Amino acid sequence: MSAVLYDVPGPRARLRNRILNVVVIVAVVAVVIWLVLRLNDNGQFAARRWAQFEYKAIQKELLTGLLNTLRAAGAATVLALIFGAVFAAARISDHKWVRVPATLVVELFRAIPLLILMFFFYYGSLQYHLGLTPFHAVVFGLTLYNGSVLAEIFRAGISAVPKGQREAAYAMGLRKNQVVRLILLPQAVRAMLPAIVSQLVVLLKDTALGFIITYNELLYVAKQMGGRLEFGFPYIPTYMVVAVIYIGLCSLLSLLARYLEARTRRNRKIAPGTTVTAAPLDDGGAA
Template sequence: MTSVLFDVPGPKARTRHRAMAVVGTLGLLALIAFVLYRFYDSGQFTAKKWEWLQYEAIQIGLLEGYLATLQAFAVAAVGALLFGAVFATARLSDHKFFSAPATAIVEFFRAVPLLIMMFLLYFGFPTIGVKMTPFVVVVISLILYNGSVLAEVFRAGILSLPRGQSEAAYALGMRKTQVMVLVLLPQALRAMLPTIISQLVVLLKDTALGFIITYEELLYYAKNLGGSLEFSRPFVPVTIVVAVMYIATCLLLTWLATYLEKRNRRSSKVAHIDTKKAEETVLVGDSTI
């Protein structure tokens, strides 16, 4: 049996793949165990290295840094989604006046590394009289980069929809802008939801780059705390705590994506069943007449 891109594995191949998966899992667990042992052997799990967690001021500082991270993420996520929707629509325009500049902007900001963009806005723009706070620089940089990526995601989602969707809308007398905004874009959002959430997870992690331009987010506070001589420079314990906070937030976003995807599939099934029942009712009525 074959698929479009590869041969479907047989019994021996499946057994071999399971064995390789088991070996890989055991290898990964062994590596994690070795790293944990080295941390333990070097005294990273001693009470003195973790006593900083007992101080209320440090707990509040971590919380404030985490909230600053979430604030930048929330504003940048909304801006990136709007940016992506607008520029995806512009790229699909039949008028070169809109599509050509939109294409140039999207390709440019996708090509520029995020950190260079932050450096340019924070250190370069003041030389021409434009000075922005670290928060504004982080948000604008995240919007421009991730919004450009999302613009391509939206464009791919719109192009993947059946042509009958737009043709039916045009047959009803709708203009192209209305077709794009009211018919195609909402469907593309639902279809590309997992990819969109994945890019938002990337956006969340990219907020950590803000510490380089002194934005006081979670990693910025953790860097200063990890270098504290008062607590014997607890770099490893602080890194573990911050990593757990980032991982928990990313897992929450992943869970949200899974939940929305399941709910969307459930709504589609209900709508399909309702449509089928309506058709059957019409057929029964016609046969009775």
């Protein structure tokens, strides 16, 4: 018996896989226990290092950093999706004078590291007195980089739809923008959704680079909190707390993606016994 991509394992292979899974789990647990013991020996779990999180002022600092992170990520997400949609449409254009510049822009910003883009907007603004704040530098950098990646995701998703779909749409007399908007895009979104959400998770985590240009986001706040002598320089406890917050945010995005994917699958299903009829085209009496 075989599956589409691989042969179904037999009894010996299943037993071997179970043994390997157990070995890997035991090894991971052993590493985690060793790491926890080492941190404990170094005093990282001492009450003094965790005492600061009991104060409301510290909690407000963390909340402020979290809100700034979400603010930058939210603005960059909206702009990156718009950027990606516009340049994806330009990349599949029939006009070469539109397609070639769009391709150059997408490939350019995909190749430039995100941190360099942030440096460009932040230090360029300081040198030429453009008035851009660290928030603007973070958002613009995230928009250009992630928008270029999303543009390629959109283009690839639309191109992955079978050619027969667009050929049938053209045979019905639809224009190209109607074919993309009504036929290709709804089918492509379902295939693109996991990649889009994955890129948005990357965008959310990349907001942490803003601490290098003094943007008051979550990691910047954690760096300040970890450098306090009165609590014994609690860098590791503070970064543990911040890591848990990031894991929670990324998990929420993943849950949202699963919900949207399940909802689109339900919308694709037609209730049993339902008869689908095509409405006549109102085109001046011509079918």
